[in-house]
C-alpha cells in the first residue's frame with residue numbers, strides 16, 4: 269500500500285489581534301475567566317479587506333512556491349465562512365496562486381470538521397494516482413454575537429496542507445474512528461452572520477464524539493491510548509481540548525497520571541491561545557503548534573488528531589512523524605507572523621467587527637489595511653475582486 273500523508277503544512281492568520289484582557293475590561297469580566305477558564309490570551313481578527321479567500325491564498329502561497337504546480341490535481345477548500353453560495357472559494361484561490369487549468373477546485377462544508385473529510389478524500393485521491401498531489405486549505409473566521417459567551421472564543425486563520433505519496437512530515441494511517449449524530453449545538457442559518465449557539469451543550473456533544481470516535485479508532489486500528497505519543501484536538505478554546513483529553517484518557521482506562529496527560533497538550537495550545545478559534549483550520553494550526561514547538565524530536569512518534577464539527581461529526585485519526593520533518597516546516601515564519609501582529613484597541617475591534625460590505629452588489633473599494641500578500645480590493649457588479657500585493 270502507498271504511504272500517504274502530509275508533505276507540507278503552513279498557516280496564516282490576520283495581522284491584527286485583540287488582547288482578551290482588553291475585552292474582559294470592556295465586558296466587566298475577571299480577565300482570569302478568559303485566561304484560565306477558557307485558556308485564551310489574544311484573538312486574531314481580520315481587517316475588512318481580508319476574508320477566507322485571502323487568508324487561504326496567504327497560507328498556501330509558500331507551499332505552492334516550493335512545489336511543481338502541475339502535480340497538484342485538486343485544490344479543496346474547507347470553510348464555514350463561505351463568500352458565495354454557488355462558486356467555490358477555491359476557484360478564487362486557484363486564480364490567485366496561478367494554478368494550471370488542469371487542477372480541479374472544490375469547496376467543502378461540515379462546520380469545523382470538513383477539513384478532515386478533505387484529508388481523507390485527498391488521501392484516497394493520492395492512493396489512486398500516487399504521482400499526483402492534493403492541496404487542501406482550511407480557512408475560517410469565527411465570529412459570535414457581541415457580548416455573548418462565544419465572543420472571547422472568536423479568531424481567524426487558514427492552514428494549507430499538501431497531501432502526497434511518501435510524505436515528508438506525517439504519514440497518515442487509513443484507520444480512523446468516526447462519530448456522527450444530529451445535534452443542535454451550533455449552527456448558522458443562511459440569514460445570519462453569526463451562529464446560534466447552545467454553548468454548554470456543545471461542549472458535551474464534543475466530548476461524547478471524542479470518546480466514541482477514539483473507541484472506534486482503537487477497535488479498528490488496534491492502537492491503544494498509551495501507544496500514542498501526542499494528541500491534537502480541534503480547539504474552539506484551549507480548555508476544551510484539555511477537558512476532552514482527560515475524558516478520552518479516562519474512558520480509554522489509561523493509568524497515566526493527570527500531570528502527564530496535561531503536559532502532552534502543552535505544545536498544541538501555544539498558537540491557539542494567540543489566534544483563537546479558526547473553525548476548520550483550528551486542529552491543523554494545533555498540529556503546526558505541536559510540530560513547531562515540541563521540545564523533543566518527534567521522528568517516529570504517533571500523533572492522534574481529533575477533528576470535530578458541530579452538528580455533529582467527530583473523527584479521530586492518527587499518523588506517524590517522518591524522519592527529517594523539521595526541514596519541511598515553516599516554524600520561523602509562523603513565529604514571526606504572530607510576533608509582528610498589530611494590537612487593536614477596543615474601538616478598532618468594533619469597527620472591524622461591524623464592517624459590512626454593500627448588500628446590493630454596488631461598486632465599493634476597500635481601504636488597504638492588511639499586510640498580507642493577498643487582499644480583497646473591490647466589490648463590483650456583485651462579484652469580489654482580489655489583488656496580490658508584491659512585497
Ligand code: HMG
Nearest residue numbers: 298300301304305379380417418467468470471504577578
Ligand atoms: P461561559 O459562559 O464563559 O462559561 O461560556 P462559564 O461561565 O462556565 O466559564 C467558563 C470557564 O471559566 C468555567 O470553567 C468557569 O469555572 C471558568 P469550567 O467550569 O468549564 O472548568 N471561570 C473562571 N476561571 C478562572 N477565573 C475566573 C473564572 N470565571 C469563570 N474568574 C462556553 C463557555 C463554552 C459556553 C462559551 O465560550 C461558548 O458558547 N463558546 C462557543 C461554543 C464553543 O466553543 N463550544 C465548544 C464545543 S463545540 C465546537 O468546538 C465546535 C465549534 O468550533 C463550531 C464548529 O464546529 O463549527 C464551536
